[in-house]
Amino acid sequence: MARFIIRRLLQMVGVVFILSLLLFLWLRSLPGGTVSAILGERATPETREALTRALGLDEPIWVQYFKFLQRAAEGNFGASTRVLPGADALDIFLTRLPATIELSFFALALAVAIAIPLGYISAKRANSPVDSGLVILSLVGVAVPVFFLAFFLQYQFAVEHNWLPVSGRQDSLGCTRVTNFFVLDGLLTRELDCTASALKHLVLPSLALATIPFAVIYRITRASVLEVLSEDYVRTAEAKGLTARVVRGRHVMRNALLPVVTTIGLQTGGLLAGAVLTEKVFNWGGIGNALADAFQYRDYSVLQVLILAAAMIYVVINLLVDISYAVIDPRVRTR
């Protein structure tokens, strides 16, 4: 087990190395180059030259890459130019992270809670009208542009019928901030109306963000349960007279959920891409929002920190998924 983890850590170092190289090359190929990226277009020639020298852009490219790595390791990505002018790019990321984690958590929980039971029902009644309907529903879910769905939900439930809040994370109730996870904060400080307000704000964005993970998890669950249902041990379990509940819980789901667990872990990366669109529609104020603004207004210091962070989070989650997978399924370790 330890050897497996060490090997995966080494692989991760390789991945991070390639990622940093790609990010470096990407930053250098942005229009106007790194200097304009940091200073904006209105900088004077003097400041440009000063920054060119300060950044070492007159040095050989491998030295530049090394220094880029050094700055990244120190967390020094420069100041935001457009999203929040003057603020440190890394700070923007850190202060906005809880909002995105909260939204992603609820979206993923929603997707899992609906997708796994439906996937099981679908597989159990494969090729029935219910199954076909659900499969088509999942395909429609993938075909709908996320931001359109977000607008649609917002329009239907917040603008037309005033049932849910239009945007933001919470009404202004003067809530105490502890962790910046608004739902949790309300519980910690016993300000239950704060939690209630935060939950209400979460409904629509979570729904919009949950569609794609729902579709993916549903289809994996369906395929996986279908495969397990045809196994001999399921037939044996049924033949020896176990109750349907025991067969479902111990024999079918326990085996079928292995690939589903991986998929759930890996959906987190996709969630971030979806969060860029969803957060913008609901003006959520998380890193998705910041990324959307950074792309729109070309704020490169914010972009580089957010993209690097997003990729790193993804790589780490991958690692955790792999390790948890190896813990659950011993066959994986030998590969």
Added chain:
Amino acid sequence: MTPANPMKRRKDRIDALAETSAAGGGTTVLEAGSIDDKPGVSLIASAWQRLRRNPVFLLGASITLVFVVLALISPFIAPHDPAANLLIDQVRPQSNPVPGPQPGFPLGADDAGRDLLSRLLVGSQQTLIVGVFATLFGLAGGLTLGITAGAFGGWVDALVMRIVDVLLSIPSLLLAFSIAAIAARPSQITVIIAVAAVQVPVFARLLRGSMLAQRGSDHVLAARALGVNQRAIVFRHMIPNSLGPVIVQSTLVLAISIIDAAALSFLGLGNPNDRQPEWGQMLGRAQKYIYDNPQLAVYPALCIIVVALGFTLMGESLREALDPKSRR
């Protein structure tokens, strides 16, 4: 079935698709030699037999056919010039930014007084172009990378595939945004490139996986035993047999490209020139008027959803039909 690698799911899906080519392609050996003396049926023939009766495939194929025909004939059936500001007189930015439906303009006009119906009809053309070219560029890039990696082998292969895996580990939409941001002057072409670039690693992995899977298969072994040279094996035997998975993936990519292009427009990374309408662009730009004039977003969105669903239904049923496991 569970390789311990990062990006398992996406890679797994691609690899599973790649393997269908090895298992299915040209292998009629079993059937031809079976005792009941029935003539062997090729994979493609048997796939077609099943597809013909599959309502899901027929639905997807009909949607696709209507879409393609529409893209071809729309300039001739559109009631108005999609770029003409015919109702510009009725556009008042404060009180009435978007002219409503009226005689001759059944869906009304957009914020520049251009006929919405005509723009939707003609928009099918650019949308098809974005989808097809993004898929072709992605395929060409993937083919080049996949064959380079496969042909050189050794460290070139290892390096290329490592980079491919890292690219696959970045959420694809985020990658498309990043590539589109490189363009100093966004245009339809930069949108196509950004959307296509995301698919390059997918196709590269698919093609290389398919070739690897075939390396040990019977038909390649037979060709080698007959003394066919390596190049002919690759181009005459391996690549044609990879076509099945590539076609499946391409139909899915067609749908993804159109949806991704819309997301680029939404973030302001799309084509700013809207004289030639494209559905994703129309949808992305409609956000300004979404609360007061949702029809500007709803119509192009419905078009995108229906067409993307058509491609996806077709792709999924093709995948099922070409999968040798489902062949019975």
